[in-house]
Amino acid sequence: MTNVNHSAVRAAQPASGEVSSARRMLGRIFTMRNIAVVSLVVYFAVFMAYPIFSAFAGSLHDWNPLIDKYDWVGFDNFVNVLTDGLFWKSLWNTAIYSFFSILFRVVLGLALALLLSSKLVKCKDTLRGLFYMPTITPLVAVSFVWMWMFDPQFGMIDKITGLDISWLNDSRYAMPAVIIMTIWKDFGYATVLYLAGIMALPRDVYEAAQIDGANWWQTFRSITLPLLKPTTLLIVITSLISYLQAYVQILVMTKGGPGTDTYTISYLIYDQAFQKYNFGTASAMSVILFVLTGILTILMFKASGDNTEA
Template identity: 55%
Template sequence: MTTTETTPAVAPPVAAPGRRRSTSTARGERPLRLVVVTTIIVAILTLVAWPIVAALLGSLHDWNPLNDTYRWVGLANYRRLFADPVFWTSSVNTVVFMTGAIIGRVVLGMALAYAVYSRLTRTKTLFRTLFYLPTVTPLVAVAYVWRLMYNPQFGAVNSFLGLDVNWLYDSRFALPAVMVMTIWKDFGFAVILYLAGLYALPADVLEAADVDGAGAWARFRQVIWPMLRPTTLFVVVTSIIGYLQAFVQVFVLTAGGPGDATSLISYLIYQQAFENYNFGYASAAAFVLFIGTAVLTMLWYRAQTGPLRGKAH
């Protein structure tokens, strides 16, 4: 008697449900990712890369859109720019304005943040709100209010200080007056950042400083301030980028005057482009400002992160 052996059928392997769902989800996300990445690339090319290329090309031409002039002149605009005493005056004013505004913003922001962080301060939320309000207020509105406050006849500044100074029309005080307004407008941003940094400090390090008998000043100078270095780096870098391009406060308060006392590079670009319609010269100044901003930002970043890298290695 012959017995027929039957081989049992083997069921095909079934993929794990989780893996199948993740694969299908990944396939469904690919078109969305492609759209998002493409949109970002197009936005960067349109809003960042193309203006830089247009400014570079425009700086090499005699460019006046009113009479439809776009004639190649090579580096003539740059030679004229570097020989222009107004450009060098504006450059010095820009560096002085940037330096003073950054120092004021960092010092005032850190001091007020540390005061709010202190255990002696109550109603911390109220102070955070009050300090941040100027930051979210439109710059044009703030500039017009400060213009009234600086008025030599009925302004609040002279009334409060008991002085008789024409702040915006005296070459000795015009640029410092613009700097004070800018610091008041922007210090709240630094306060919020420094508060975030203070609340993120490791408690064990601060407790160790207290155990070692460090006083309040030694605790701040040797422990807190070095640990807030990344926050300071961010505040200073963003301030460099912003203050090198400052324009609205000068336009509203002084219009670059008296004389060239408050003329910044950004205001010089505005005058050449939209008052004199010399877009080639303005493009050369804008490209020089772009290079200067990049160089200063890189130098400050390397100066602040270089020692940290050395210690890490």
């Protein structure tokens, strides 16, 4: 900082030799690297570090902005959250939602990528584009389309299947309906990631396997699948992180209903924060979600690491 001022003062002086040396000094201080790093650190402190700190602090307060309340309560919010039945129900719903969405996303994504990368299939670019359509369309719009498709009166799903199910109003079918919509929306992303992974597979290993007389299934089990593990891990982890945070499809399609049957953890936080204005409770929940996300991510990296060694 003193350097900057010093050279700025000097630069103001008329002596020409001094000016050029001052300029060089300024040039050395205001490099692309320094500007980028300093701005990043400042930006990070203001828009990331400080909010994270505030969230932790807020979770220890009875905090309601509508009545201007911010009172220290220690760990009361956490105790309340962890003894709240709805919190655990939402957590369970989130687990179910994430598990099935990820499972189908991975299996469908891999199967389609294998097919699309085989020589047997024609019109690959068109097919890839079609499968990718749902992924590149906005979630709010797509949630509406599916809400209408599930409509028992005019929705096309009941009309096609001949069923008479009130999908989003029936506690047995509401969560499966949201999961179906999520799988439909997201499998294309996994397909594209797997396609990229398959493109990068080494050809010679496959030639060797062919010479050894390995059949398709053996090749798939012992070569393709293990080599694609980094891709699978990437998909599972990014999916998990995003499904733990999913709320838009719930907000649009079911509003957590019927009753509280499709409450997920992030929808519950949304509900607490921006419908009930219990900022303290919502902050405590978000801290728990943050810790949970971190633990699950690390566990998954660990688990996958152990497998490779075995």
